[in-house]
Amino acid sequence: TQLLEQSPQFLSIQEGENLTVYCNSSSVFSSLQWYRQEPGEGPVLLVTVVTGGEVKKLKRLTFQFGDARKDSSLHITAAQPGDTGLYLCAGYNFNKFYFGSGTKLNVKP
Amino acid sequence: NAGVTQTPKFRILKIGQSMTLQCTQDMNHNYMYWYRQDPGMGLKLIYYSVGAGITDKGEVPNGYNVSRSTTEDFPLRLELAAPSQTSVYFCASSYLLLGTGEEGYTFGSGTRLTVV
Numbered sequence: 486t487q488l489l490e491q492s493p494q495f496l497s498i499q500e501g502e503n504l505t506v507y508c509n510s511s512s513v514f515s516s517l518q519w520y521r522q523e524p525g526e527g528p529v530l531l532v533t534v535v536t537g538g539e540v541k542k543l544k545r546l547t548f549q550f551g552d553a554r555k556d557s558s559l560h561i562t563a564a565q566p567g568d569t570g571l572y573l574c575a576g577y578n579f580n581k582f583y584f585g586s587g588t589k590l591n592v593k594p
Numbered sequence: 595n596a597g598v599t600q601t602p603k604f605r606i607l608k609i610g611q612s613m614t615l616q617c618t619q620d621m622n623h624n625y626m627y628w629y630r631q632d633p634g635m636g637l638k639l640i641y642y643s644v645g646a647g648i649t650d651k652g653e654v655p656n657g658y659n660v661s662r663s664t665t666e667d668f669p670l671r672l673e674l675a676a677p678s679q680t681s682v683y684f685c686a687s688s689y690l691l692l693g694t695g696e697e698g699y700t701f702g703s704g705t706r707l708t709v710v
Contacts, residue, residue, distance in 0.1 A: 518698050526703050527598075527684050527701025527702050533696040535696065581652070582699075584637040584638075586636040
């Protein structure tokens with residue numbers, strides 16, 4: 486059973502466009518993390534959100550945790566080719582982190 | 595710092611063969627984890643360890659074994675390889691018990707295993 490659903494699965498956009506990817510669940514999580522994974526490498530932590538409604542910014546990336554702590558979104562402003570990668574969300578519950586299957590983003594120059 | 599180092603990067607095994615995936619970290623992290631990543635399925639926890647001499651099962655432990663004799667090393671053993679074990683395997687570590695703060699995993703770069 487996939488606890489976390491990420492959408493879209495694939496996204497291909499031009500440099501300079503804005504985009505939002507989503508991470509949804511019917512479960513409540515005590516915290517949620519976002520990772521970026523490049524081909525041939527392991528995931529790298531971008532951010533952790535712990536409070537319902539929390540918004541965190543990391544340069545052009547904005548992360549939001551839903552009020553009910555069941556969902557999260559990642560918004561990228563003015564995407565660049567360096568943003569290309571697989572974006573994974575991971576929710577903490579029942580003493581474990583559960584990973585979504587990811588959104589594969591391709592930003593074309 | 596090297597972080598988390600995994601070897602080998604690639605391996606092809608025949609059905610029924612055995613192998614050990616090596617993982618070592620130089621950050622003095624107490625907690626170490628093994629995940630497998632299959633296309634479209636996300637990362638699944640195989641085993642984890644909270645310290646030397648202590649290991650526990652994750653979501654998908656069948657067909658695997660682990661040991662943790664030192665803080666630095668956490669090898670994953672496949673005894674009788676099966677095609678269902680074709681995957682990319684990631685080792686990870688953390689200083690704190692995850693979920694108790696804002697720390698995340700530090701992942702290695704992975705081992706791509708194909709069983710034929």
